[in-house]
Amino acid sequence: MTPPVALGAQELRDAMVAYREALRSHQQELNRLNVYPVPDGDTGTNMALTLDAVVKELETLHGAGQMDDVCRAMAHGSLMGARGNSGVILSQLLRGLAGRLGGTEHADPHALADALVMASELARKAVVRPVEGTILTVARAAGEGAAAASRAGDHLVQVVERARDAAGAALEKTPTMLEALARAGVVDAGGAGYVLLFDSLLSALDGRPLPVAPDGGAAQLRVQSTGTAAAAAASPAAAAGGAEGAGVEGGTELRYEVMYLLDAADDAIDAFKDVWSGIGDSIVVVGGEGVWNCHIHTNDIGAAIESAIDIGRPHQIRVTDLAEQVQEERWVRDAVREPDVHGAPAPTTAVVAVVAGDGIGRIFRSLGAHRLVPGGQSMNPSTAQLLEAVESVDSDQVVLLPNNDNIEPVAAQVDALTDKTVRVVATGSIVEGFAALLAYDPGAGVEDNAVAMRASACRVLPGAVTRAVRDAETEAGPVREGDWIALGRGGVVARADSPDGAALQLLEAVLEPAHELVTLIEGEGSTPAATRRITEWLHEEHPDVVAEVHHGGQPLYPYLLGIE
DSSP, rough: OOOSSSSSSSHHHHHHHHHHHHHHHHHHHHSSOOOOSSOOHHHHHHHHHHHHHHHHHHTSSSSTTHHHHHHHHHHHHHHHHOOHHHOOOOHHHHHHHHHHHOOOSOHHHHHHHHHHHHHHHHHHHHBSBBOSHHHHHHHHHHHHHHHHHHHTTHHHHHHHHHHHHHHHHHHHHHHHHHHHHHHHHHHHOHHHHHHHHHHHHHHHHHHHOOOOOSSOOOOOOOOSSSOOOOOOOOTTTOOOOOOOTTTBBOTTTTTEEEEEEEOOGGGGGGHOOOOOHHHEEEEEEEETTEEEEEEEEEEOOOHHHHHHTHHHHHHEEEEHHHHHHHHHHHHHHHHHHSOGGGGOOOOSSSEEEEEEEEHHHHHHHHTTTOOOOOOOTTTTOOHHHHHHHHSSSSOSSEEOOOTTTTTTHHHEEEEEEGGEEEEEOOOSHHHHHHHHHHTTTTOOOOHHHHHHHHHHHHEEEEEEEEEEEEEEETTTEEEEETTTEEEEEEEEEEEEEEEEHHHHHHHHHHHOOOOOEEEEEOOOOOOOHHHHHHHHHHHHHHHTSSSEEEEEOSSSSSSEEEEO
């Protein structure tokens, strides 16, 4: 096969689709270990979601499109769809590529090399405090390798090969640059994900197969060099894990990740970055022409958002509690250290729980749940799904937590369908499920666990805030479609014009002097400002009550509450 002399619109489009597939197939390997002090999500997932947005944008083109069309789709899709620190930096790398390639109908070796150098430079400029040993290091090496090949007169495929070799060699060295990587025996996850871009380009240019993700639970994404660079993963532990805080400083004292899209004038962004520099780190701001994707780790959610309001309009705001993610990553690391999970001694009693929302799932895992089943008020799992989850755990005795009144009757059928002993603890809400797990003893039998977990769940007074879907007469008076309503054990407790207003009316109605703790779980529709109003009200009106806030991500319910 004659090597192609230039990269055209169809090849670039094919490369982006292949890159999305490569990231998806290696997603779990990239996710497996986040060793950065404050991980802010899953590297593989965030990078793959960013490419999902690129491919979706490409699908709007008619046919292959012209090079300018493909590059605009790459730039716009990656900017609007970037998730997490790694996704935002990857977005800037792709925008750099698109910015240089967009001016050509067919990119020759020199143009591609220039594009890779430009991508690296733009990504570094987007990061307020760049750190070596991250995706930034790998991207710079790739650009330098491509430039050297271009100067030597190499053809297009050789330029990509040299870029990949240089990127792979830099990836191998990342543990020598970041102590956290060296301590865990891994290479940087974001950098490993970027290396897959060059595999994807080679697949599009000369039909090479994409690297195959390893089977099993061990994270072993290796640098399969096209040249002389050695494999990066010398042992099962040398995984493509690393820092979701890729490319930026990370500190253990910063609690929240704040991300949003910002509509603001380009000349206001430098001052905006200066404000952010004073309230946090892991700062990445990418974009242009009035649209920016912004990411920060901070303890001051309000200031992080208000600084954007001062210069423009923030939207698609996402706030993540990083402390919860640290708990999950510790659980994930423990699982990785055990190469054969099913070979480990099974607990006497295992727990299967029904959950809605990634954040809620993280909390249930950290409290000891062995298997999670997606489900909730509007998505009730079937008997078959619950049965499959029970059969999948190694224990012969299982406690099943339905965490919703609608799911309890289905859960009650599982015991008769399996040889295992299954007991349902009638948790009617997520917060009751949390409380039940606080009494869980993996070494005790299922009957003892069921009694103790029921008693613990009963000590919690559950509440929830949602939106009325129809007009109705309720215990709290007439409710109209679209009203925010607060639900307690007895039904509708209050109606309000806002989620936080409903939550405050609920707390006013049920809080008693004996109560000591309010757990607030944020879901879709919650906002940092609304959460702050609730916690400040509690501090002022009930100073002896401790408020705990968790990000659950559950649909339909902006707030779930547990009062103890």
